[in-house]
Amino acid sequence: RVDTSWFPSILKMPTPSRKKKIVKKRTKKFIRHQADRHHRVPFKWRKPRGIDSRVRTGSSGMIALAGVGYGSNKKTKYKRPNHFYTFLVKNVDDLELLLMQNTKYAAEIAHNVSFRKRAAILERAAQLDVYVTNPDAKVRHEE
Numbered sequence: 492r493v494d495t496s497w498f499p500s501i502l503k504m505p506t507p508s509r510k511k512k513i514v515k516k517r518t519k520k521f522i523r524h525q526a527d528r529h530h531r532v533p534f535k536w537r538k539p540r541g542i543d544s545r546v547r548t549g550s551s552g553m554i555a556l557a558g559v560g561y562g563s564n565k566k567t568k569y570k571r572p573n574h575f576y577t578f579l580v581k582n583v584d585d586l587e588l589l590l591m592q593n594t595k596y597a598a599e600i601a602h603n604v605s606f607r608k609r610a611a612i613l614e615r616a617a618q619l620d621v622y623v624t625n626p627d628a629k630v631r632h633e634e
Contacts, residue, residue, distance in 0.1 A: 504622050505593045505594055505620050505621065505622050506594065507573065507574035507575055507594055507595065508594035508595055509566075509574070510574050511564075511566055511567055511574075512567075513564075513567045513570055513572065513574070514563075514564060514567070515563070516560075516561050516562075516563070517555075517561050520534070520536075521536045521554075521555065521556075521557040522534050522536065522554065523535060523536055523537050524539050524544070524546045524553075524554060536557055538556070538557075539556075571597065571624070573597070573622075575595070575596060575597035575622060575624075576595060576596045576597070577596070577597055577598075577599045577624060578592075578596040578597065578598055578599065579599055579601055580598045580599065580600050580601065580604075580612060581601045581604060582604075582608060582612070583608070583611050583612055583615050585598075586598060586612060586615050586616055586619060586621060587619075589619065589621045590619055590621075593619065593620055593621045593622070596621075597621070597622040597623065597624050598612070598616055598621050598622065598623045598624070599623070599624045599625055600612055600613075600623065600625055600626075600628065602628075604629075606629055606630070609628075609629055609630070610630075613626055
């Protein structure tokens with residue numbers, strides 16, 4: 492268990508300004524036709540282009556074709572389930588950009604930030620009232 496008593500923003504976090512319902516039309520990945528049958532066919536989506544392809548013609552019982560109709564709403568696209576957009580933070584100065592946007596963006600500390608800089612970022616985020624998505628990452632555990 493991580494000692495987070497020194498980090499007060501976990502207790503009182505900023506709330507997002509707009510909470511429009513996030514609708515995901517499809518959460519499953521679109522898989523390539525016959526990728527589940529053969530190892531030589533990768534799962535990455537490719538549009539079927541054969542002249543007699545059952546998937547291309549839209550026969551019943553076939554896999555779904557990827558299309559523009561599955562796109563997300565522009566107002567909720569790229570939003571996390573907590574209704575924040577993520578902003579990648581690599582140093583303390585990057586947090587200053589979120590000073591006026593703390594109800595719209597949440598800070599996400601980059602994976603290659605050291606422990607010392609990470610602690611400084613968390614401390615400054617608490618002062619600016621910025622929500623951090625990964626505050627417990629790479630934090631030393633007390634023994």
